[in-house]
Amino acid sequence: MPSVSLSKSDIVAQARALGAELVGLAPIDRWNDLAEVPANRRPQAIWPRTRTVIVLGVPLWLPVVEAAPSQLGREQIIVTDKLLEEAAYRLSVFLNERGHAAINVPRNSEDEPDSPDEVPRVFSHVWAGQLAGLGKVGRSRALLTRGFGPRQRLISVFTALPLDGDALVEAPLCTRCGNCERICPAHALSTSPGQWLATVDASACATNHKRLRAAFRDPCGFCHKVCPVGEDRALFGSTDTQKYFDEAAVLAQNPFAPQYQDWLHIRKYGGLPLPEDPTSIR
């Protein structure tokens, strides 16, 4: 195949045309000093010809995330993941057709708690996102972006084409507020003094997910909805994170408290009742 010269902006434009809302590039040497990703999970260990990792992201809409656990939230994940998989595959083909070898790395290799005991975690799109300048990994170990906090899904394309990396986000973004740790219904996050990233009890998180999945209400996403970071909070007019902590007590007093009726409506339809959650069966 003859090689066609492609600029970074051509590739970014193509990724956006395919539906990516966030696009960042990371040269592979950026993995060299990253202790969090072991050597056998770095791009060159997965595909030796890799020179650049292109990370794509699509946001999750806060009004759907904060209504979890709901069937609508589950559908949102299905739709965004399918879109990402297709965009990454097509971007790889776009590069290949122009003579630049590329492969897409599927989403399910993510170090996410969906089913950590079943799915081998090949590659972390989260750390790739940080190295591609999309954001910074926060306390909950999600990638936080300026635009959407932790509320986005990510995927990666590996290419043999050397390209300039995007500027890294220098600001920490994570405010250390601890909301993610406090809200977690599975108590899966814990942080010792001086520890920057929480320790994740993946099995506790997965157990909670399985419970929700059986009712068609996964993912949980509580650690995503409570995060105060993200310009989407102002866009969607939901900046008061205390509301999530007050919910149970307010609804116990008044099940018709108006400020929660949208979430209750979304939870009510489409999923199976959760026996231990009275708001799911109203």
Next chain:
Amino acid sequence: MPGSSQIHLSKATIASEAKRLGAALVGFAPVSRWAEHGDLSWEFDPQRLWPKAKTVIAMAVPSLLPVTETDSSHVYRSQYNNTNQLLDKIAYRLAAFLNRHGHAAINICRDGYGEGVMKIRPIAVFSHVWAGHYAGLGEVGWNHCLVTREFGPRHRLVSVITELALEGDPMIEEGSLCNKCLLCQKACLTQAFSGNRKKDRRSNMNKFACFDRRAKFKSAQHCGFCLKVCPVGLDRELYGAAKVSQYFAERKAIFAEDGVPLDLVHPLGSETSEIQNTEG
């Protein structure tokens, strides 16, 4: 980025973006229409789902008639799944387009139920059918589907809800598309529709009867009789579609093949329980 300031978007710009993404029909419904018309319980008002909602953008893609006619086939099932996936992608990307320009929006996904949940509680969080009705794409017909000028009831729908206030499209005048010919009622394998065409705007629909067809008919797992039989739609002309009598001959053959006595209950039989139409 959501942090950037709002960029003006006209209705025409939004509609052309929706079409570029693959929508065949696009309509705009101000949320006030739900309360004004009162067809649904207040619980299904878009503002109940999202208090900032100002406009619902309804979009449709057609189900192609010759495929819809093969309603018990794998091809039909495949069309159903593919159109749903396409719609979900269109709606997500249109919401992203609006958010990117500083106008908050969310897409409401097509499939409103976990597997098996529809049999327990056949009510979805939001009705795309009524959204299409209020957005002027068509009118809710006797068979509780949105009957459109272009495709009759042969299409799939999805919705995007936005805080951006936009002028509503004119609604279809009542009775101008569905003239209550009752062919859908007569063709239905399970007598799911009933009612009095002189008094009722649309039938009572027994959704449970509709689901039960799977247990009753091995050869009608993915039924679409009430869709293909509808005489409304420019698509009939485009495809030079079959005469309606052919569908009734097919119906008779299905009863024979599955050993079910033909029309145990007369298609124009007794009233069935009224179930709110909030198709997912």
